[in-house]
Amino acid sequence: MSLTLAVASGKGGTGKTTLAVHLAAWYARSGPTLLADLDVDAPDAGGYFPAARPVAPDQPVEIAVPEQDQARCTACGACASLCRFGALVYIKGMVTINPVTCKGCGRCVRACPAGALVESPVRAGRVSLALLPNLALYQGLLTVGDIRSTAVIEAVKQRAVDPAAALTIRDCPPGATCPTVRAVHGASACLLVAEPTAFSLHDLENALRLVQALGIPVGLVINKAGAGQADPRRLAARYAVPVVAKLAWSHSLAEAGARGQLCLEDPAMRRCLGDIELWLDGFKPKDAP
Ligand code: SF4
Ligand code: SF4
Numbered sequence: 001m002s003l004t005l006a007v008a009s010g011k012g013g014t015g016k017t018t019l020a021v022h023l024a025a026w027y028a029r030s031g032p033t034l035l036a037d038l039d040v041d042a043p044d045a046g047g048y049f050p051a052a053r054p055v056a057p058d059q060p061v062e063i064a065v066p067e068q069d070q071a072r073c074t075a076c077g078a079c080a081s082l083c084r085f086g087a088l089v090y091i092k093g094m095v096t097i098n099p100v101t102c103k104g105c106g107r108c109v110r111a112c113p114a115g116a117l118v119e120s121p122v123r124a125g126r127v128s129l130a131l132l133p134n135l136a137l138y139q140g141l142l143t144v145g146d147i148r149s150t151a152v153i154e155a156v157k158q159r160a161v162d163p164a165a166a167l168t169i170r171d172c173p174p175g176a177t178c179p180t181v182r183a184v185h186g187a188s189a190c191l192l193v194a195e196p197t198a199f200s201l202h203d204l205e206n207a208l209r210l211v212q213a214l215g216i217p218v219g220l221v222i223n224k225a226g227a228g229q230a231d232p233r234r235l236a237a238r239y240a241v242p243v244v245a246k247l248a249w250s251h252s253l254a255e256a257g258a259r260g261q262l263c264l265e266d267p268a269m270r271r272c273l274g275d276i277e278l279w280l281d282g283f284k285p286k287d288a289p
Helices: 016-028 107-111 149-159 178-184 198-213 232-238 251-259 267-281
Strands: 003-008 033-037 053-068 088-091 094-097 117-132 135-142 167-171 189-194 218-225 243-248
Touching: 003 016, 003 178, 003 198, 016 033, 016 135, 016 167, 016 189, 016 218, 016 267, 033 149, 053 094, 053 149, 107 117, 117 149, 135 149, 149 178, 178 198, 189 198, 198 218, 198 232, 218 232, 218 267, 232 243, 243 267
Parallel strands: 003 167, 003 189, 033 135, 033 167, 189 218, 218 243
Antiparallel strands: 053 117, 088 094, 117 135
16 A cells, blocks of 8 residues: 655745655655655755656646637526636626636536536646656646646646555645645645744644644654754644654755755764654554565
8 A cells, every 4th residue: 555645834944845855765765656746836856856857748737717608698697606716707798707816617617507608728837757766756837927736736646646656755835725735635644844943833833733634644843953942842742743753953954955965874864764764654554564
């Protein structure tokens, strides 16, 4: 049985992607592993794997956006007030649909009794795939100016599937809003990465609530442990969440991170990854190797 691990954080810049890419490289040493970069506004996991071979072409992510066919429209008004995203405006028989904010849910199309709302594809982003031995890296990239990140996230999730892979790691968008919900949803477990700062703790609490509301087992990784004034362990205890691993700040790790280099041989990183592996082993079926 393959596991899916969501790596998320309450706010950006906590070291979430750094952890996700190191975990992917760590597990790829022992078997097929998938890494899905779902941080589609600014995907950067690929920067850690410059030798990965792109598998062309990228797959487009398209959304079916309706347009009014005036010849068919009977001005019945059934589509008025239907759109939950405020993308459809109906005024005196005229239907205007904003192609930027329409989510392509099809609700208005299904409600139209005259077949007067006709869908056509609009590109919201794309999904790329690059390969290394034992590692498949899927990346979603939102089209510049587009706001439909959840559609791109869903497309990456659907494509990043391989029954032969023992582990799929999702690098999720930071925060606690719709894109994070979509990215974490359906995972076997979730790791939240936080720093020991008041700002990080505030956002961590939102993320903890979100993941627990989704019913997904969650653990905490404290990055830059000991370098800040706040203590994420108390918050973790309040939510009965285990502190799975800690990674102390070090100059060499920070420098390597800035260069997009992996540090699998760094002793502190190895300890951190080993602790996470032990925690993840608890989610495997008892008879799994
Ligand atoms: S397809 Fe959905 S999101 Fe788009 S205009 Fe119709 S109801 Fe709104
Ligand atoms: S539901 Fe269809 S027929 Fe009725 S106003 Fe809207 S587009 Fe026109």
